[in-house]
Amino acid sequence: MNRLELCDISKKYKNKPALDGVSLTLDTGIYGLLGPNGAGKSTLMNIITGSLRPGGGTVKWNGEDVRTLGAAYRSLLGYAPQRQGLYDAFSGRRFLAYMAALKGIPKKEMGGEIDRVLSYVNMGAAADRAIGTYSGGMRQRILIAQAILGDPKLIVLDEPTAGLDPKERVRIRRRISALAGDKTILLSTHVVSDIESIAKEIVLIRAGRIVDHGSVEELCRRYGVSGLEDVYMQLFGEEETDGPADTL
Ligand code: ADP
Numbered sequence: 016m017n018r019l020e021l022c023d024i025s026k027k028y029k030n031k032p033a034l035d036g037v038s039l040t041l042d043t044g045i046y047g048l049l050g051p052n053g054a055g056k057s058t059l060m061n062i063i064t065g066s067l068r069p070g071g072g073t074v075k076w077n078g079e080d081v082r083t084l085g086a087a088y089r090s091l092l093g094y095a096p097q098r099q100g101l102y103d104a105f106s107g108r109r110f111l112a113y114m115a116a117l118k119g120i121p122k123k124e125m126g127g128e129i130d131r132v133l134s135y136v137n138m139g140a141a142a143d144r145a146i147g148t149y150s151g152g153m154r155q156r157i158l159i160a161q162a163i164l165g166d167p168k169l170i171v172l173d174e175p176t177a178g179l180d181p182k183e184r185v186r187i188r189r190r191i192s193a194l195a196g197d198k199t200i201l202l203s204t205h206v207v208s209d210i211e212s213i214a215k216e217i218v219l220i221r222a223g224r225i226v227d228h229g230s231v232e233e234l235c236r237r238y239g240v241s242g243l244e245d246v247y248m249q250l251f252g253e254e255e256t257d258g259p260a261d262t263l
Contacts, residue, residue: 047210103147152183
């Protein structure tokens with residue numbers, strides 16, 4: 016069973032609310048967290064993954080507070096943060112070995128597991144090159160590879176397509192889509208096309224609050240429009256986005 020519950024999560028930075036009473040339940044499948052820059056997406060993901068303590072509220076996995084679950088929660092969680100200090104001097108493979116050790120993957124399973132995630136993101140050929148020589152798309156793929164080490168049930172990906180060209184966006188989107196199955200995947204973006212075709216549910220967030228959520232079809236019906244882009248424009252149209260036009 017997969018059940019991630021966010022119960023009335025709040026967070027302030029110096030008295031300025033970044034999250035204000037966020038409640039949501041996720042089961043298996045891909046969830047797209049969609050909202051303009053500054054909406055609170057990264058803050059929420061950092062709280063879900065335990066990288067940041069909420070000011071208030073609880074995160075529960077299958078009914079238990081994740082703070083109580085501790086290491087058991089961390090071992091079922093894979094996280095690709097947005098601005099990761101990637102180790103430029105490390106090879107992709109060495110970085111993955113380091114992350115696998117942090118995740119407590121046993122030594123005898125490590126080699127096979129690293130090969131599995133490398134081939135999943137199609138990075139086998141570049142695995143022994145220094146990360147410093149990677150393109151933006153290759154860096155994102157290595158970040159996704161480390162997030163799926165150990166086959167976690169819950170995968171959190173913060174803007175996994177940030178900085179990628181449209182072709183790479185499509186490739187990453189397909190890889191993420193193929194991951195789903197029995198997993199819970201939460202993926203943030205401010206680019207509608209990243210999630211429109213792959214997410215079972217879209218969670219729309221602005222100014223630290225969930226404005227609405229539902230499947231693309233439900234949302235389109237509710238707002239009387241034919242696509243998620245129109246929902247986004249109705250809700251957030253006046254806000255600035257810096258996403259590249261994605262016409263694929
Ligand atoms: P998003 O990921 O949707 O772009 P963030 O979660 O990064 O949004 O930010 C939500 C709000 O919190 C923004 O107003 C942002 O400026 C603020 N914020 C985020 N991180 C910090 C921080 N470390 N210190 C102060 N303010 C922050």
